Amino acid sequence: MPRKPYIPPTIQKVANGLFGKNVATSDGPCDTIDSIPVDYLTSQYGSPLFVFSEETLRQQYRDACRAFSSRYPEVQFAWSYKTNYLKAICNVFHQEGAIAEVVSEFEYEKARAADVAGCDIILNGPCKSRPLLQQAVDDGAQIQLDHFRDIEQLEQIAAVANTTVEVGIRLTIETGLEPAWSKFGFSCESDEAERALQRLADSRHLQLVGLHCHIGTFVLDTNQYRRAVERMAAFAVRATQEFGCTIKYINTGGGFASRSTLHSQYLPGDDVTPSFDDYAKAICGTLLEQLPPRMHRPKLYLETGRALVDQAGYLITTVLDARLKDDDSRAAIVDAGVNLLCTAAWHRFNVWPAQELPGDSDATTIYGPLCMNIDVVCSAAPLPPLSPGDQLVLHPVGAYNITQSMQFIMYRPAVVMLGSDGEVDVIREREQLGHVEALECLPERLQSGNQRMGTTLASSSQ
């Protein structure tokens, strides 16, 4: 993997304090990321460029672990692959102690290829094929069932193998979050969860040992977790006392908001994001309150994605053109659009200039490079007047943007990770034509068309 230790040409500037605003304040540039100058990064790896801070990833993980482990006896984080499944990112979390949470054959294979043991994989999601379930059983993965078809298929697999498989079920609980994530799991709002419990109690091959619930993402109100955990604890008590189950784990899923991401319904400057301690108080506190004192304390799983990775990710982009719109408001076109930033639809990123720029700040619309009017990265970023070639830093962009980015019109950019000793490592190369066309096939009868068209055009112009 290409690796460039940063030998700073600008070391004097850093020493003199000309660089070094690690994360910009609203009135200053973000000219470095983890002490590495932004212009150095783009000179080496191009623009746009995704940049991840390894130190931030590790710090976020440790903060989250401390918040929960200091409040509950047994806690295990499972890294949500869908949130960002670059190998380097997953491995940072695995090194820190996270197991893997996956929701598809692709993610499962990725985790296994990264040497995650089967028993350290939680398999979730509504689309578990029979071969995937078979593989998960063979590997001893922790399977969380989503619907009755999952139950049927797994039961058949276990019956053929004449074995008993321990399972978890996903519960759907209305906590007041709108819209409710009712597509998934067995609903506690109808008799569905109860029927699943009965179905598993009657099963000769499946044994209920876990309860899972993922109420949604970017959940800003910790009371939503209190409500979910109350219901899960009540369900655990019922499963134990009336159905003789031993509930070994309760999994409260993911959903914590990332700090300093401004949800579009809030004004810039509002910090409405609960801390890991706030979430941990709600979840651990409720669990300890609700479980009867003599009942065995199930292990607590968390599948936190966004809140661990979002803040560690930056996107550097370059201004291609700057103009005034018809209403005299400011606009700029940059080289990164919604092809790379799917979360632009509902997040307001911080947008900072990467260099000192003269002039007063004013609301500026930042458009991406795509030939679509909806390619708006930010609708009112407070920025000084911009010129072509200026660089901007968008933050936080570490969650979901890499995994959901589209190859559309543009190549996807390189991704680098900054180590704590000034290392700059490419963790994904910039896309090239060969990558994009690798899976395309051109039938033989279509292979000579371009030359013929060339001949036709040439002869018609004579």
Ligand SMILES: Cc1ncc(COP(=O)(O)O)c(C=O)c1O
């Ligand atoms: C089952 C499950 N677990 C965990 C996550 C991660 O959620 P977040 O990134 O909001 O923490 C998701 C996200 O959709 C999910 O569906």
